[in-house]
């Protein structure tokens with residue numbers, strides 16, 4: 001589920017069997033995803049409307065899976081030599097002693113074993129990276145088993161209903177067509193109380209036609225992205241609005257007696273506001289990342305794990321926290337969409353991107369975060385601070401081959417409403433303000449958004 005990656009993957013070594021990764025072009029480049037187009041897994045999320053009795057059945061199945069998970073973990077703990085195949089066999093044997101297990105589709109039980117081994121692997125990786133971790137914990141009724149996974153078989157869609165083996169029919173809202181072959185169906189109840197089915201579908205990649213255009217992107221607060229083509233995408237205001245609401249409900253919640261009915265009600269309200277914020281944000285990020293993927297062959301962006309550390313220090317407000325999260329999500333969406341479209345996303349080290357002059361390379365100290373204009377006393381280059389940063393980012397990603405034009409850029413400010421409604425067109429040559437543009441980077445021909453000096 002690459003679209004749901006929670007963090008930016010920084011691969012440390014090339015694996016030829018998977019893809020080609022390029023390293024060491026410049027000391028600043030941290031990660032380049034590949035241009036090889038591979039089959040990709042897309043996840044579709046559909047709302048389910050299970051009846052009361054079906055809900056009871058699903059809960060029963062979840063409980064049986066939790067029991068099985070704990071049973072397998074117990075066996076593995078008693079006998080550490082067991083491998084994945086061994087625990088798999090244990091399921092078949094245990095069915096004889098415990099016929100309850102037969103109530104659940106056999107593939108769903110198999111996926112319980114998969115989950116156990118996935119968790120063991122993740123834990124091992126943490127240990128390897130020097131984290132202090134304990135043993136894998138049993139699933140208690142509080143730390144529940146939350147998903148049922150049908151792998152390859154046991155599911156079917158007919159007449160707007162999802163038919164699940166051993167569960168029954170569940171009305172489903174199919175708001176879009178599934179393209180490709182469904183590998184998995186995952187059933188989950190979200191904290192809002194709504195049920196969803198996640199369809200994991202193998203999709204044939206569709207490489208986009210080359211645009212011969214490259215872009216560097218600076219991620220900001222005022223402008224969500226400021227790019228080397230002089231576009232400033234406004235940070236969506238609904239985030240601020242919803243944040244105010246979140247703070248209000250949170251304050252409300254703190255006044256309620258924990259565990260009381262009012263507390264539970266307010267808590268659910270808070271979950272729903274967060275849910276709304278997430279949906280709004282996702283919609284915006286999907287469309288903004290789609291804009292960049294459609295219009296550029298190479299997209300250079302900062303590596304956020306480092307940016308966060310550089311700029312944040314120890315202070316972390318709620319706003320900042322949420323912004324960090326959405327930046328990561330934005331980059332993950334770029335990486336994910338690039339994979340299917342044959343585009344390249346380059347992550348670079350963000351150090352000095354805002355302090356360096358993109359024209360002469362000299363580092364200007366004493367620039368405050370409130371200074372919106374970058375001025376270089378060495379060469380006289382003057383520009384919007386974030387635009388200057390985006391040029392540095394582009395340079396880092398491509399090698400030192402991009403030079404800004406004198407005269408400074410005029411940013412084109414793009415309201416977020418235009419992004420959401422899909423009305424953003426790439427900058428045309430005519431639309432370029434006088435004296436704005438870049439010298440063409442090596443190996444790229446002039447494009448509408450890149451003007452010669």
Ligand SMILES: [Zn+2]
Nearest residue numbers: 357360376379
């Ligand atoms: Zn300079």
